[in-house]
Amino acid sequence: MKIYNSLTRRKEEFIPLEAGKVRMYACGITVSGEAHIGHAFQALIYDIFRKFLEKLGYEVTYARNYTDVDDKIIAKSRETGIPADEYAAMMIKRIDAVMARAHIGEPTVWLKATENIPNIIAFIEALIEKGHAYAPGNGDVYFDVDSYPAYGHLSGRSKEDMLDGVRVENDGNKKNAYDFALWKAAKEGEICWDSPWGKGRPGWHIECSAMNRAAFGEQIDIHGGGRDLIFPHHENEIAQSEALTGKPFAKYWIHNGLIKIDGQKMSKSLGNVLLLSDILDVYSDEALKFALLSMNYRGDVNVNDRLFREAEEHLVRFYTLIAKAEAAFPDEEGILEGVDEAFNEAMSDDFNTAVALADLFGYFKDVSRLLAEHDPAARRMTNAIRKTYSLLGLFYRDAGEYLAQYAKEEDVPDEVREIAEARREARKNKDWAKSDELREQLKQLGYAVKDTKDGYELTKI
DSSP states (O other), rough: EEEEEEEEEEEEOOOBBBTEEEEEEEEEEEEOOOOOOOHHHOOOHHHHHHHHHHTTTOEEEEEEEOOOOOOHHHHHHHHHHHHHHHHHHHHHHHHHHHHHHHHHHSSSSSEEEEGHHHHHHHHHHHHTTTSSOOOOOSSSSEEEEGGGGTTTTTTTHHHHHHHGGOOOSGGGOOSTTOOOEEEEEEEETTBBBBBTTTTEOOHHHHHHHHHHHHHHOEEEEEEEEGGIIIIIIIHHHHHHHHHHHHSSSSSEEEOOOOOOHHHOOOOOOGTTTOOOHHHHEEEHHHHHHHHHHTSSSTEEEEEEEEHHHHHHHHHHHHHHHHHHHHHHHOOOOOOTTTTHHHHHHTBTTOOHHHHHHHHHHHHHHHHHHHTTTOOOOHHHHHHHHHHGGGGGGGGOOOOOHHHHSSSSSSSOOOOHHHHHHHHHHHHHTTHHHHHHHHHHHHHHEEEEEEEETTEEEEOOO
């Protein structure tokens, strides 16, 4: 089993710290808004990594966190008038619900920043005692970057480069501009906790280090997250943890690529955030997974009108062949050898889901040929595909039920059809705001609209 390690910038043989056991942590969602496709991509990737390691025989403890207190959540609290802790709890319930719709597995351990305040305070106190952090007396506490000479070895940035990516806060209270906050003094009306430095709340970076230590101890095997977290978040996690313990924090650092929308980075400022719930209103969770897993996890995913539609078309074709094989040979329970072995080979090469999914096209071509020859090996192959690819969250449904959801709605009310036609016209005129408004109207009436090469399709939801 080889894994690409962001720390060493090469593929390495996977050898856990303790034989037969894996401790894995992935940075989760900051619950300031709804779950979007980027959240789904990351959650899916690390869920699959965990499942494949378990398939290889490892006992995996997989921890994932919710950042449930930070500047964005406090801003949302002010905007909505809902107390920050209540707002975060509400959003966690909503995010959990949509992730369940996507059939993405939960971690072994859920961690929340607000449930680890004593651990965070103890961690900061230990850093101060060792000379790696300082409290200037205004209620804040900062990590002293100069006290950790190895700072920058994950991202490869020099201190001069680092200043370009650092938000300088309370500059007059810091020894250096690149020092970062471990504890922030509370401002008027903000959620806060008592600490030796006064009322305040943790900085973002310290949360993950402290939660990791509380859950796993001083070292873990795998630490994962999006590539955008390498600097400063993961760089700062390494500095805090290794300054405290003197030991390597994580043996393997894994980073997934980012989501782009029509070639642009997805961001709220650009107004192109694609919510997970909106995708699942139109496409199956399997189409979502097939699309996202069709490329190497370390590369960026470019989402456009074709991505999910093409994934859906492939799955409909595959499920059609599965249905035919199961109807033709209803009592055949055997498994064709070779499918699982090829899957394991692909996944053992840095979790290469792209190769594993590419293999499906050859398998189903064989299924089609075997069906034409009325060979029961067709059913043995689809049995093998179902068993093996269920690890990726694919082919777990009854084939007839899956195909039925893509049958066109024949009895659509005139009102719904008129709105759908108006939306089609708006898209033709590139009036995207109007198109989105009409799409929402359709959703309120119980219909999802799916754009196709020939126009659109309506599905009851």
